Amino acid sequence: MTIRQALDHQTPAARAISHSAFQHAIRLGHPYMGSEHFLLALASADHPAGAVLRAHGVTPDRVEDQIVRLSGGGLFGDLDRDALASVGIDIEAVVDRVSRSLGPAALHKASRAAFRERRVRWWDPRRRYVGPGAHMNGRFLPAGTGMPQILHHAHLEEQARQDPQIDVQHLALGMLSVTKGLAPAVLAALGVSVPELRAALADRP
Amino acid sequence: MLTTMESSAEIAEAASSTDPDTGLRAVAALRMLTERLEILQVDNARRLGWSWQDIAERLGVTKQTVHRKHAGRHA
Numbered sequence: 001m002t003i004r005q006a007l008d009h010q011t012p013a014a015r016a017i018s019h020s021a022f023q024h025a026i027r028l029g030h031p032y033m034g035s036e037h038f039l040l041a042l043a044s045a046d047h048p049a050g051a052v053l054r055a056h057g058v059t060p061d062r063v064e065d066q067i068v069r070l071s072g073g074g075l076f077g078d079l080d081r082d083a084l085a086s087v088g089i090d091i092e093a094v095v096d097r098v099s100r101s102l103g104p105a106a107l108h109k110a111s112r113a114a115f116r117e118r119r120v121r122w123w124d125p126r127r128r129y130v131g132p133g134a135h136m137n138g139r140f141l142p143a144g145t146g147m148p149q150i151l152h153h154a155h156l157e158e159q160a161r162q163d164p165q166i167d168v169q170h171l172a173l174g175m176l177s178v179t180k181g182l183a184p185a186v187l188a189a190l191g192v193s194v195p196e197l198r199a200a201l202a203d204r205p
Numbered sequence: 206m207l208t209t210m211e212s213s214a215e216i217a218e219a220a221s222s223t224d225p226d227t228g229l230r231a232v233a234a235l236r237m238l239t240e241r242l243e244i245l246q247v248d249n250a251r252r253l254g255w256s257w258q259d260i261a262e263r264l265g266v267t268k269q270t271v272h273r274k275h276a277g278r279h280a
Contacts, residue, residue: 075241083234086227091238098242102249110245113278 006151010166014154017041017171025141028067029112030074035146035181036067042172049172052200056192066186072099073108077182078144092185146181153177172201247275 010018020041025033043053044060053059071077072095084091099107151166153174158166175183176198187194243264250260261271 075245076238079237079241080230080234083227083230084238087231087235089235089238094238098245102245106249106252107245110241110248113248114241114244 006155006166009155011168013047013168014166014171017045017168020044022141028064028074029108030071030077030144031111031114031141032078032144033141033147034077034144035150035175035178035183036063036071036077036186038147038150038171039063039175039183039186040067042168042175045168047168049168049201053172053197056197056200057190058187058192058197062190063186066189067182068104069099070095070182070185070189072111073104074111075107075114080180081185082180144181146178146183149178149180150174150183169201173198176201244275244278247271248278251275 017038018041021037022033024040025037028037030037039058040060040063042050043058043063044050067077070092076091076095079091081091150171151174154166154170155174156177157170157173161170163170176187176194178184187197247260247264250263257272257276258268261268264271
């Protein structure tokens with residue numbers, strides 16, 4: 001199932017989560033959409049699944065603080081953390097150190113600069129491969145690490161329950177299976193027990 | 206979060222693996238990391254009043270290269 005199909009196959013409430021994730025990415029100035037933006041959208045959702053997340057300490061404020069810290073103001077948020085770890089680079093340590101020596105404001109500014117360079121003008125006739133991502137209000141955000149994965153896992157949850165469409169609960173459960181992007185790192189930093197959270201989310205009808 | 210033991214075991218495994226997928230993805234990720242760090246450090250140097258020549262020397266490239274790559278942001 002492609003991203004396009006998965007996005008078309010959602011209930012209105014789940015679609016609202018995707019939109020909210022997109023807006024969180026724009027608001028934070030991140031040039032990509034990752035699993036962490038879905039986590040932030042789910043944590044702020046006015047939905048039973050959102051309430052379960054908040055009850056387990058996954059509140060919007062705490063999630064956002066961790067996203068800003070771990071992504072280094074957006075500059076390092078879309079890097080493949082596992083690939084870097086495979087050659088011995090702890091990206092979290094790099095970001096913490098750089099952010100301490102140069103200050104979070106410099107990181108955020110550099111992130112904006114990196115974003116500007118990659119912006120594609122709508123009138124530019126050159127064809128280029130943009131890849132998967134999300135389009136909204138004339139803005140395009142490439143799918144960062146983890147976004148295709150969360151939709152895929154949400155689809156699996158939906159199939160396992162034999163539900164007709166992907167709902168918010170499926171997105172929340174799919175989120176917990178995601179290994180890419182910042183969502184797992186954010187949950188770990190918040191000290192959340194994923195199995196407990198999964199059981200609590202699965203309880204809800 | 207990985208514990209130190211887990212992560213070092215994993216690193217050893219990745220380093221010894223001959224799977225090109227792991228190695229190539231690591232190279233791509235490293236390149237991205239270097240690009241982001243370059244933006245950050247060049248911006249910082251310019252803020253502190255460094256000349257393009259000085260920056261180019263430290264990066265090991267010509268002045269023209271570093272200017273073409275980064276001057277647009279400071280215009």
